[in-house]
Amino acid sequence: MYMQVTGAVQPQNGKISTLVNQVSLLQKKFADCKPSLVACSDVKFAFRFAKDAIVSQITWPAENSKGKRKLKETCVICYEDTDVDQIFSVDGCFHRYCFPCMKQHVEVKLLQGTMAKCPHEGCKSEVSIETCGEFLDPKLVEIMSQRKKEASIAVTEKVYCPYPRCSALMSKSEVLEYTNSSFVGGEKSGARKCVKCHFFFCINCRVPWHYNMTCYDYKRSKPHPRTEDKMLDSLAKRKLWRQCVMCKNMVELAEGCYHITCRCGYEFCYTCGAKWKNKKPTCSCPIWDERNIIRDGRRR
Structure with missing residues (x-):
């Protein structure tokens, strides 16, 4: 780069050539300017x-x-x-x-x-x-x-610690690497070790680790959802929110049609949750409702 700026070598790359030209124009604005190699x-x-x-x-x-x-x-x-x-x-x-x-x-x-x-x-x-x-x-x-x-981790890669007093954000690869450093068989079993609080949890169920129990057995032994899950479900029903089946994030329709594209890229029907394929619905639900299209007498 120094050789190119001083004119000893002509740049071959178009972008570098543009950059060198800009530097040359700036040099002309100074009474005295001598490039130095640092x-x-x-x-x-x-x-x-x-x-x-x-x-x-x-x-x-x-x-x-x-x-x-x-x-x-x-x-x-x-x-x-x-x-x-x-x-x-x-x-x-x-x-x-x-x-x-x-x-x-x-x-x-x-x-x-x-x-x-x-x-x-x-x-x-x-x-x-x-x-x-x-x-x-x-x-x-x-x-x-x-x-x-949060911005650096893709939506499908985000993992939050299920312990309420922690709730640390991690990526799936980050927490797997951290778990493998101290736990054998974590990748197959689904066990993960939080990088912040260091407690184990299940990556599949997103609950504290259920030792000596499969995810299926754990769900059978805990048929009733946790208090915080009940509160979220109650709020979702009251607000008519929908949950993406792919990333489990809640989605709220403020206005527009019922064709939802989640942040993770999954497309579904807001009314029934059916998947959209090739930009087309797989259900017979109406695609839109006039009440969600018209606001304050103006069409959106």
Whole structure:
């Protein structure tokens, strides 16, 4: 890459060629610019120098009420002059905002159920969870970590610990690997060891591990569902929710037709639960109801 940027070698790859051209255009904007080859182990220092250079151009010294001089910077969101040590720099893009603005931005994104990205328009840099501890409550940092893990695991791969006091999220491959390190025969038996609370549970029944009993025998010995399962079933019936037979997640129809495509990809009829094949129903239920299509006098 260094040889290509300096012009010693012509790039062969189209994407790299475009990138080199962009670098060349940026170089022309400087009065003096000489590329330097930096070892991989020193890249972090290059980023730090670049960050310090940016900060030096947008800050200025100012006296506070006690007569002490401190560096100030204007937040481009609220336009308040803020102490530099209360300014947050987004990793990867170096866009800078005050702690209160970043706190509000991240909290709104969490309420929307998404991960926070840089507030700068068009910037796609992700806000690092590790650095959010500067302005966020530790509980919110933990929620962000959980959201990131949830997003990284496919719906069909997600496993939650059945113990109410734990409920840790794991992937099927993660919990199997962890179980195999301390338990023989876990893959065949269905026994899994939670990576957080370290208790065993059944991957098939999603209940605490039933020692010396098959899943069939366990279900026969426990014909009555648990209290929390009863509450969920009661709520589902009252709200007319449906359960996906593939991933067991609950689905609610807010509006639209009765053809449901679950997050796991399974397609079924919301009325009776019958599977859809090749985008066609296998049941004779109506595909839609006018009450679910019309809202506030307007068709959706």
